[in-house]
Amino acid sequence: MKIGFILFNSPEKSETFLTSKINNLIESGYNVVMFANQKNNFSLCKVIPHPIVSQNFVLQIFKIIVSNIILFIKRPRIFINFLNLEKKDNISFRDRWKNLYLNNHILSHDLDWIYFGFATTAIRRENVSKSINAKMGLSIRGYDIYVYPLKDKDCYKRLWLKIDKLHSISNHLLKSAEQYGLDDRTRRSVIRPSIDINYFINKKKISKLKINRKKIQFLTIARLHWVKGLEYTLQALTILKQKKLNFSYTIIGGGHEYERLIYAAHQMDLNENVSFIGSQTHNIIKDYLQESDIYLQYSIQEGFCNAVLEAQAMGLLSIVSDANGLTENIRHNYTGWVVPRMEPELLANRIEKVLSIPDETLMQIRHNAITRINREFSLSKQKEKFFEFYNK
Incomplete structure (x- = not known):
């Protein structure tokens, strides 16, 4: 089974809740590829960086055209699937093509699961999983539910409809997500964080x-x-x-x-x-x-x-x-x-x-x-x- 792990940036050493999860997946026999900006010497699995958005408007338009043409040539069915799903969600014509560019690197891969490490990483990527016929997994964490929706309470409205399975780190977080529109019929698991109990041992009795x-x-x-x-x-x-x-x-x-x-x-x-x-x-x-x-x-x-x-x-x-x-x-x-x-x-x-x-x-x-x-x-x-x- 091949899992695409989506983050904004590759994990820092201090982010053990992410590195331990990736380690566990690899040890369980899964093929893990990460889509994230490489911010450190992370080396647990292959890391594919997100597309760079240029400040130069003309250059950015050129990059969008070239990358999307390449995707169309290599994977025309997926190219069309994504744009049709975006259109069905009433995404504007301009934003459809922007989103296609931003997700080009993920749409180019065959994956069984796409797993979003944070709910915020799935925004503008709601239709990626279905486009490539992969299942969609998602973790919700404190910032996702307690802080980010304060800017826009409907920010996850599209996202909740696309999830195959949801992971929450606490029951309280799950109940709070329901206040922002999460359907109580959505398949979910509460899997609390873990630590290396063999490392965190006090020297003293x-x-x-x-x-x-x-x-x-x-x-x-x-x-x-x-x-x-x-x-x-x-x-x-x-x-x-x-x-x-x-x-x-x-x-x-x-x-x-x-x-x-x-x-x-x-x-x-x-x-x-x-x-x-x-x-x-x-x-x-x-x-x-x-x-x-x-x-x-x-x-x-x-x-x-x-x-x-x-x-x-x-x-x-x-x-x-x-x-x-x-x-x-x-x-x-x-x-x-x-x-x-x-x-x-x-x-x-x-x-x-x-x-x-x-x-x-x-x-x-x-x-x-x-x-x-x-x-x-x-x-x-x-x-x-x-x-x-x-x-x-």
Whole structure:
């Protein structure tokens, strides 16, 4: 079976939720070819770049004409199929030819499945699968449903009608997609993210994991974006600092909000407590997980969050917001704690309560988290479920 994997860009090393999925497909015997812009040294499978759109109007028209003529000569039936399907969907004459050019590289291949890694990657590609008689699979993630439709609530109206099977990383995400028009009769599977449970193992025995109450080490791994709620986290820590709590807070991840968050930390008098250390390798991230006491993920919107899984696997005490998939990631009072989002006082109160819990009780929370991660979120578990996704 040959699967075309569609992304905007080839995965970064940090995007383990994508690289592990591709690895699993290849190990299961599938022939995987990726259609994406090559942004790094990704080498798990063949990568075919998306067509380049020229800023020069005349040059772009020439490229459209040439590439479409080549496609017509090589695959006339598919060429006609695509244009007819676009016309049936009432796509304008001009946009039909634009879309043909943008999808020329995919239409040139024989594929059994076309799998879109994000819903947004399928926009303007809704008719590609049917044109080449391939099945269409799609994953929906946090940004796809919680952010992108805010610009246009009907952005997936055509897409929902074309899907053969849908993958969601959480039940909450699936219900939210239905609010934007997803038919409840569409075949779907909830396959939650997975992590390498053999890698994310704490060097210390669980009985030796105790909070350093002299100076608490907080950690968050997130891109610096408003949906991650980092400013609310800083506000909560400001409250705790005013109560004389001694702590350090490390934020791993880059993003365009860096300067604003640096300024916010300064305004809240947290310069000596907060460290922004940018994006890091897996080894360095694991080192920080090893040395931290409490993991914080106080997001405003969140699909699921692999970093929270990794923190639990390492035995960290995890406190998260009630944003979407996080409520399925953490079981409140059993594997960690869930706090209403955008309420820094409630987050500060929860941290205080956790710090007041005896180490013996916290050890049980850690044990529950590690056991659940190992049982439900392993790469092998995800591999089994995706095999079923493509074969049932």
